[in-house]
Amino acid sequence: MIYIPPSNTDHDLHSSIKYLSGAKGWGPWGEGFRLLSAKRCKPGNNDRISELPDDILVTILHLLPLKEAARTSVLSSRWIYLWKNISSLDFDAESALVKIADDRKLSNEEGCKYVKWVNCVLQSHKASTVKEFRVCFDLGRKYKYAITQWLEFAFARNVERLELDFSPRTYRVGTVDYACFVFPNKFLKRPSQSSSINFRSLKELCFKCVTVSGEAIEFFLRKCPLLEKLVVQNASQISNLEVCGSSLALKHLKLKSCYDLKSVKVSAPNLASLSILDAEGLLLENVPALVKVSVTSIIDQYSVKNLLPTLSCCIFQLEILSLNLDDHGKKIFLPMFPQLPKLKKLVIKFWAKGEQSLMGLTSLIRAFPNLQEFVLKLRVWDHLRSNEEVKNSIKCPHEHLKVVKFCGYYGRSSDAELVGYILDNCMALEKLVIDPRYPFFFRRTPSDTELVEEQLKAQVPQHIEFVIL
Structure with missing residues (x-):
């Protein structure tokens, strides 16, 4: 951190920093630059920022976008070459x-x-x-x-x-x-x-x-x-990849959309996070530090069964798990997950059809007793809403779940049913976030926001932070 003692000329320093930060109206050709240039020409004006050593000025420039850093070369002859050292x-x-x-x-x-x-x-x-x-x-x-x-x-x-x-x-x-x-x-x-x-x-x-x-x-x-x-x-x-070595420093590995990839062998003692397209063909060995796993390909109840043996060497140490699920419009039926006491965050991308119920996903929440954050990213094949009555019949208290984010909330009765389950069973819930904008190409309308407020606002207790994005 750079400390510059205050003085009577701090206005000049603040003006220069405002210029460097790219504030509105400032820049090499803007009104702010012309005013600053005129002020610096006055006799006795003390330009505090230019008194700093070159290495500190270069550090400041390092914080700017590259094009903005290059534009500072017009300030004076000293500044011409500074940005070229970032x-x-x-x-x-x-x-x-x-x-x-x-x-x-x-x-x-x-x-x-x-x-x-x-x-x-x-x-x-x-x-x-x-x-x-x-x-x-x-x-x-x-x-x-x-x-x-x-x-x-x-x-x-x-x-x-x-x-x-x-x-x-x-x-x-x-x-x-x-x-x-x-x-x-x-x-x-x-x-x-x-x-x-x-x-x-x-x-x-x-x-x-x-x-x-x-x-x-x-x-x-x-x-x-x-x-x-x-x-x-x-x-x-x-097609085949080996990420193996007892001396590997590798902590984060992400293999996304590599569709020709058939097999991956990973043996990396420092690996903390792994993101991979498909668990099929994945062999994990010697990953004692692995706490975050993301499987990005669409999997159903049968491939979830295959996932569990693949993660067997690290499943009880996981803290974050992300899955992309699709049950092809059928009733969600997932195999029994073992209880994962260390899992703190669960991210589910789910493809639903019509008014397909989402209550099958709650079996995953129940499998992780110490879960603190749950994120659902929902995509619906056909956006249909019905007036079906919402029923919240499952009672299973969750003592640690604090944050829930529902992306892709469309106002279906099955959407409201899942939120009702969360509100009824998550005793420690502190924050509920509803994002009707997901996925990004689905444009939200004012009526979508109004529908969310109409369906949910009255149900959410006042002590819970309720956010609609």
Whole structure:
């Protein structure tokens, strides 16, 4: 934390910080900048922020978005080069991605602008090390030469956190394997003594929509002794993967939408969280620190039965469990879960049909006696509401459940029935959150909010915080 003693010139310091924070009306070309520039020209004016050492100013710039940090170069001759020494390079271009989502024809134009921007920053960058290097744009094989150069830049500067996110915001014609950037094999070969490529500083690695092989992933696990987080999403060409090693520092592993993946073997003593598409083909060994598991593929009552033996080596140590369930519109019937005394949070994504009852899900809540938070993310195949009377007949007190979040509440009688069960049985409940907006593409109308209030507000006791998003 930086402490600057107060003085009569604090107004100048606050003005400068307001500029740096990007407050409304401030910026290199805004009214705030012109006023600040005029004030700094007055005789005897004390510019406190410019009295700080360069390394502290660079630390401040590190907190700004990359484009905002670059704009500070117009402040004075001293500031021209300061931003070029920041160690975090996050090339975020959300506004351009929104444009492309609205008009796919802009993809090539915006892609060229993005590549030019990244190249320009890297050419002027002066820091000897890079803590974070993040590229997030819809780029494919067309830009493989530029992307390969970016990787050389990052690896040569001992990058600690590397993220390549080439996920399209809209549907892209062609298969994933054809369209995606292919991670270059040259980085996987043994480097020469003169090579500047270095993986030993890497702590976090994220590949999204990057064609990468299982051999490449295992290479990084071997060559990166400090690697703690690994994310691979929408990747093809991975069929079998081994994440094994008694000396692995890996704490977080996420394998999402890798549809060619057939088998995964995990033996990692420091692994704390695991997110995987399917439990089928998963073999867990030596995971004493594993407390969070998420299975993202849609599973039914039969595949849940297969899940339990897969998690047998860690199931009694789990604290967070996420499942994606679908019983194909039938009455929910789940196998008996063993009591998990350490489980604190349960997240269920459920696909329902029509007025299908959700009361079958309560068997999961009852299986976890010390559960403190329950999140339901509901998707309904056909949005139908009936005037069926709500019946709350199950009585099973929960003594520790404090927070419940119901995403996708539509006002069906079965929705209200589940909320009624929660209110009747959760004696320690402190907060109830209802989110009718889920999933994100379902647009909420004012009538949806009114329906939630009409159905539930009178039922919720005053001591419970009731939130409608």
